[in-house]
Amino acid sequence: MARDDNLFRDMYAEHYPAVLGYCLRRAHRDNAPDLVSDVFAVAWRKRATLPEGEFVLPWLFAVASRTIANHRRTLRRRLKLTEKVRGLSEGRQPGPELQVIQRSEDAAVIDAVRRLRPNDREAILLSAWEGLSAPQIAARFGISVDAAEKRLSRAKHRLGAELTRTEKKTNVTPRVAKEGGTR
Amino acid sequence: MNTAERAYARLVTANPIPDPERFMATAVDIEAALSDLKEVDVDTKTINPNITVTKPPRSRRWQVAVAAFIAVLAIGGGFLVATLPGDGDSVGDAPTDVVNEFFDRWNAGDADAAMALVDPDFSMGGGLFAVADLRGLIEFSAPFDGSMETTCSPAPLGEGRVSCDWEWSTAGTRALGIPTSSGRSFTVTDGIITLIVPPDYTAFEGPLSAFAESDDPAGYAGACSPDGVSPVSSFGYPHNQRCGSFLAGLEAAFVASLGG
Numbered sequence: 549m550a551r552d553d554n555l556f557r558d559m560y561a562e563h564y565p566a567v568l569g570y571c572l573r574r575a576h577r578d579n580a581p582d583l584v585s586d587v588f589a590v591a592w593r594k595r596a597t598l599p600e601g602e603f604v605l606p607w608l609f610a611v612a613s614r615t616i617a618n619h620r621r622t623l624r625r626r627l628k629l630t631e632k633v634r635g636l637s638e639g640r641q642p643g644p645e646l647q648v649i650q651r652s653e654d655a656a657v658i659d660a661v662r663r664l665r666p667n668d669r670e671a672i673l674l675s676a677w678e679g680l681s682a683p684q685i686a687a688r689f690g691i692s693v694d695a696a697e698k699r700l701s702r703a704k705h706r707l708g709a710e711l712t713r714t715e716k717k718t719n720v721t722p723r724v725a726k727e728g729g730t731r
Numbered sequence: 732m733n734t735a736e737r738a739y740a741r742l743v744t745a746n747p748i749p750d751p752e753r754f755m756a757t758a759v760d761i762e763a764a765l766s767d768l769k770e771v772d773v774d775t776k777t778i779n780p781n782i783t784v785t786k787p788p789r790s791r792r793w794q795v796a797v798a799a800f801i802a803v804l805a806i807g808g809g810f811l812v813a814t815l816p817g818d819g820d821s822v823g824d825a826p827t828d829v830v831n832e833f834f835d836r837w838n839a840g841d842a843d844a845a846m847a848l849v850d851p852d853f854s855m856g857g858g859l860f861a862v863a864d865l866r867g868l869i870e871f872s873a874p875f876d877g878s879m880e881t882t883c884s885p886a887p888l889g890e891g892r893v894s895c896d897w898e899w900s901t902a903g904t905r906a907l908g909i910p911t912s913s914g915r916s917f918t919v920t921d922g923i924i925t926l927i928v929p930p931d932y933t934a935f936e937g938p939l940s941a942f943a944e945s946d947d948p949a950g951y952a953g954a955c956s957p958d959g960v961s962p963v964s965s966f967g968y969p970h971n972q973r974c975g976s977f978l979a980g981l982e983a984a985f986v987a988s989l990g991g
Contacts, residue, residue, distance in 0.1 A: 569751030654745035655864065661742060676742045701735075707742065708734035 556595040560588060563605055566678065570612050573677055575619065583619060587612045599687070606680060606688035613670070660710035668703035675700055826893045826919035830883045833924060840873035842866050850925045864970050865927065871975035875982065877901030883917075893917040903982045904935050907989060936978075940968060942985045943978050950977060 567587055571580040590611050591598060599607045661669055667689070674680040674688060686696035732740070829848055836845035846866050853865070872879070883895035895917065898904075918926035944951040954977035955968035968974055 565751045569748045572748045572751060573746075654741075654747075657738065657741045657745045660738065672739070672742065676739060677746045677748075704735040704739045708736075708738035711738045711741070712734060 553595070555598070556592060559591070559598065559604055563608055564588075566605060567608050567612055570609055570678060571616065573673070574612075575616050579619065583612065583615050586615045590615070602681070602684055603687045605678075606674075606684045609674065609678065609680075610688050656714055657707075657711055660707055660714050663710045664703060664706055668699060668706060671696070671699045672703035672707060825885070826917065827883050827885055829919045829922055829924060830893050830895060830917050831881070834879050834881045834883075837869050837872075838878040840869075842869040842873075845869055848922075848924055849927075850920070850923045853925050853927065867970035870972035871970040872899065873972065874976040874979035875901045875903075876979070877904070893919060899935070901935070901982065903939065903986050906986045907935075939978055939982065939985050942988060943981045946981060946984065953977075 564584065568580060568584050571583040571587075575583055587608060591608060598604060661672065664672070671685055671689070674685050680688065682697045682700065683693050685700065686693045689696065689699075691699070833845055833848045836848070846869070849865065877900045880898045880900045881895045883893060885893060917924055940951075940955065943955070955974040957967055957969055
């Protein structure tokens with residue numbers, strides 16, 4: 549068990565920033581440290597069976613994804629009004645919950661990625677923001693590397709199409725966006 | 732480079748947290764502020780005390796507990812480091828004055844004046860309840876019968892930090908008792924706001940917009956359609972004056988429908 553403890557310490561030190569970044573990009577910054585702690589608490593309990601090498605990080609991201617989802621469910625339960633107007637709120641929960649610490653010139657691409665399917669969105673964000681490779685993304689989703697590559701390729705093409713469509717409609721230019729008016 | 736690859740490249744550069752380690756600087760700052768407890772061996776690269784804190788002598792444990800409690804509060808509240816504004820700024824000498832003036836302008840409905848106090852490259856914090864467009868939000872909120880109620884003060888752990896209780900108080904939120912208030916943080920650099928973490932409005936906005944869409948689908952489609960407008964809010968409609976006016980006009984009916 550001492551070996552597992554030492555491995556956990558090393559893993560914690562190596563991956564804490566990446567998991568913090570993942571949570572900061574997807575949850576409110578006030579909650580991110582607590583979410584990261586929950587992720588590593590799960591990892592601690594399962595330290596004897598953690599994946600090895602490059603596959604630890606996708607495993608941690610998968611735990612983080614579930615932790616954030618649970619956190620959101622808890623938040624929703626706390627909102628009495630949501631309960632009161634359950635019928636009204638159907639289909640009106642916040643959309644793709646991306647962290648939006650963003651510069652205004654990035655709004656168009658953030659807007660486009662919000663419109664992707666959830667799995668496509670997660671795959672492309674794991675690649676673009678978390679720096680995961682195709683084998684790591686495959687491990688995250690439990691799919692083959694070939695399937696992960698196809699999913700990533702599809703997500704890129706859809707992102708390109710969404711971005712083109714958005715910018716054609718709005719005629720957004722970086723100069724206008726940088727003035728704080730993102731419309 | 733084709734369209735897909737260009738879009739991907741833009742997504743890479745739009746990473747909101749390119750360097751997560753900078754967020755851990757907060758812990759370093761807090762430790763510096765608690766210099767009277769310096770003897771405690773804390774690894775500031777981590778937050779989990781079970782792994783990184785060397786157990787101090789028994790007589791100091793109460794001090795460590797107090798320090799840890801304060802640190803957790805500070806990190807959890809998102810206190811941010813801010814620097815004093817530049818000399819000669821007409822708003823005031825302190826970051827708190829800048830933030831207060833920002834909200835005064837917001838509540839006056841003057842988006843241009845409010846945005847003049849915000850860095851063009853400002854960052855907006857907020858994940859689950861993200862706001863995509865600050866100027867749009869200012870214009871969106873103006874038609875409502877209410878205001879942004881804030882109480883701002885320098886945060887306790889060092890000069891230059893600004894922390895605010897920030898609540899969107901409207902006739903609807905008051906009547907329904909919807910909690911939209913929470914501690915929020917600002918970073919002010921050289922007299923200009925560079926980072927804002929807004930509160931959670933979704934408990935109000937979500938149900939109100941759903942009611943509006945159900946009550947007046949044509950009106951909703953005309954005023955709050957995302958078509959041709961970017962960015963959209965997390966609810967799929969734009970934060971702008973037109974949509975805000977439409978929703979504000981239905982606020983009383985929405986409250987009445989809930990018996991509020």
